[in-house]
Amino acid sequence: MKIHLAADHAGFELKERVKTWLLENGFEVEDYGAFEFNQDDDYPDFILPAAEAVAKSDGDRGIIFGASGQGEAMAANRNKGVRAAVLYQYDDDIITLSREHNDANVLSIAARFLSEEEAIRAIGKWLKTDFSKEERHIRRISKF
Numbered sequence: 001m002k003i004h005l006a007a008d009h010a011g012f013e014l015k016e017r018v019k020t021w022l023l024e025n026g027f028e029v030e031d032y033g034a035f036e037f038n039q040d041d042d043y044p045d046f047i048l049p050a051a052e053a054v055a056k057s058d059g060d061r062g063i064i065f066g067a068s069g070q071g072e073a074m075a076a077n078r079n080k081g082v083r084a085a086v087l088y089q090y091d092d093d094i095i096t097l098s099r100e101h102n103d104a105n106v107l108s109i110a111a112r113f114l115s116e117e118e119a120i121r122a123i124g125k126w127l128k129t130d131f132s133k134e135e136r137h138i139r140r141i142s143k144f
Contacts, residue, residue: 006050008043011065011111051076062106073108099129
């Protein structure tokens with residue numbers, strides 16, 4: 001599985017740390033930027049190409065980073081086939097449900113609200129959690 005990464009200035013530093021962790025753990029990574037800190041950048045410039053890549057893939061995932069993760073998830077979810085979930089605090093149940101019930105293929109990280117340790121722990125759990133494939137969840141997801 002390839003992991004598509006993107007971040008604006010608020011998520012840049014955390015993205016870089018997570019990218020290192022992913023590579024060290026054997027994941028294939030595609031980075032859509034930002035590639036340097038620029039406080040005037042605009043998150044859609046990075047998030048939209050990453051989300052488009054996830055939407056076109058079969059089984060890839062995306063991890064996107066911003067201050068709150070909210071705008072980033074909104075941008076990503078404009079792509080049919082993207083199901084971005086926002087994570088602004090570590091919560092095992094939310095992480096699990098985003099995958100098991102919603103088949104989230106993009107995780108939007110609130111970089112100003114999660115520590116590096118929490119983000120990496122959450123991402124690790126999210127990447128290991130499978131979609132339940134229960135009929136009711138498949139039915140619900142197929143409606144959008």
